[in-house]
Amino acid sequence: MNAAAPHLYRKLRLAGGLTIAGLLVEFFSLLRIHPLAFLTFMFVGGAFLVAGIALYLYSIIATPAPHDNHPS
Amino acid sequence: MLIGLTIFAVAWLIARPAITVPRGGKQLTFVILFLLPILTASMGAGEQMRRSEQTQFCLSCHHMEPYGKSLLVDDATYLPAAHYQNGRIPRDQACYTCHTDYVMYGTAITKIRGLRHVYIQYFGNTSPPLHLYSPYSNRECLHCHAGSRSFEEGIVHSADPSIMAAIKANETSCMSSGCHQTVHDVATLPQQKFWEPPQ
Numbered sequence: 062m063n064a065a066a067p068h069l070y071r072k073l074r075l076a077g078g079l080t081i082a083g084l085l086v087e088f089f090s091l092l093r094i095h096p097l098a099f100l101t102f103m104f105v106g107g108a109f110l111v112a113g114i115a116l117y118l119y120s121i122i123a124t125p126a127p128h129d130n131h132p133s
Numbered sequence: 134m135l136i137g138l139t140i141f142a143v144a145w146l147i148a149r150p151a152i153t154v155p156r157g158g159k160q161l162t163f164v165i166l167f168l169l170p171i172l173t174a175s176m177g178a179g180e181q182m183r184r185s186e187q188t189q190f191c192l193s194c195h196h197m198e199p200y201g202k203s204l205l206v207d208d209a210t211y212l213p214a215a216h217y218q219n220g221r222i223p224r225d226q227a228c229y230t231c232h233t234d235y236v237m238y239g240t241a242i243t244k245i246r247g248l249r250h251v252y253i254q255y256f257g258n259t260s261p262p263l264h265l266y267s268p269y270s271n272r273e274c275l276h277c278h279a280g281s282r283s284f285e286e287g288i289v290h291s292a293d294p295s296i297m298a299a300i301k302a303n304e305t306s307c308m309s310s311g312c313h314q315t316v317h318d319v320a321t322l323p324q325q326k327f328w329e330p331p332q
Contacts, residue, residue, distance in 0.1 A: 070150035073162070077147040080170050081140050087177050088136045094184050095193045096251045102181050110174050117166040121159075 072120035076113045083109030135176060139169045182240075185247065191228040194254045199261050199319040200228075207326040210315045212308070218328055221277075235276040261319045271303045 087106035090098040142165045152158040184190055192201035204217040204227060213231070216222045222230040233243045246266065253259055278284040279301070289312070290297055299305035307313050 066154070069153070073150050073153060073166070074147050076166055077143045080143050080166060081147075084136050084140050084143075084170065084173060087174065088140075091136075091177060091180065094187060094190050096185075096190065096247065096254070099181050099185050099190075100248075100251060102177060106177075107174065110170050114167055114170060117162075 069120055069124045072116060072124075076117035076120060079109050079113030079116060081113075083107070083111075083113060135169075135173050139165075139173045142169060182244075185244070186226050186229040186233075188225055188227045188229075194250070196254060196259065196261065196263065197228075199322055200263075200317050202322055202327070203317040203319055205327045205330070206322070207328045208315075211318065212313045212316050214328070218330075231273060233273075234270075235272055262317075268306065269308060271300055271305075271307050274307045275301065 083106045086109060087102050090102040090106060092098075146152070146162060146165050153162045188201070191197050200213075203211060204214055206214040209215050213227070216231070217224060217227050229243070233239050236242075284290060285297075290300065296305065300307065308316060
């Protein structure tokens with residue numbers, strides 16, 4: 062296993078957790094027709110989702126590729 | 134359903150992060166953690182935008198209750214009531230149909246105003262009658278009425294060519310005194326009779 066893998070897994074889990082939190086917020090906000098439900102969807106759910114996606118993208122660019130650990 | 138599917142897929146990925154190691158796993162991870170959430174959120178946002186145009190959405194704020202009630206006034210001189218009761222506007226989008234700006238980005242402008250409305254609802258101090266941010270533009274009326282026979286050939290509208298020109302140029306408001314000046318007029322609601330829509 063790549064030495065960076067546990068670090069990557071932790072970031073992916075966190076990104077996934079944030080994404081699930083965002084999706085759950087969006088799901089529950091769709092149950093009501095109300096301005097607060099609209100705002101919750103856009104800003105709370107949206108913030109979790111953006112954070113999750115950003116963390117995922119960061120994790121794939123910040124984690125060194127396996128060959129980086131074995132310079133020739 | 135798509136939300137449920139996405140949650141399930143993300144949860145599965147969290148439980149088995151090792152699948153992200155092979156090339157195919159990386160591509161699958163990209164779909165699950167990037168494309169699917171964006172697709173789900175976009176569809177949800179579209180649904181929320183559609184819902185925000187509904188009469189029920191606007192009237193869910195306490196300040197708007199009398200304005201919703203004014204749609205049921207049993208008096209044809211009440212402009213919104215006449216439109217609502219005679220089906221001249223879609224009843225489920227009664228507020229939005231007349232109070233959106235029919236210009237480019239009008240929907241976005243209306244939504245931004247809506248954010249201010251929510252702020253005022255919870256943190257402001259206001260009571261009816263509420264006032265528009267700017268005088269009501271004839272453009273919103275003409276969006277539907279321009280070209281219609283009852284408007285173009287109306288006795289008052291066509292009495293003098295200058296009247297029609299002034300209306301279309303927004304120089305004479307449709308709600309001018311003596312024309313269609315009775316709009317929501319919530320102050321007189323206690324004295325009004327109300328129409329009961331058929332169930």
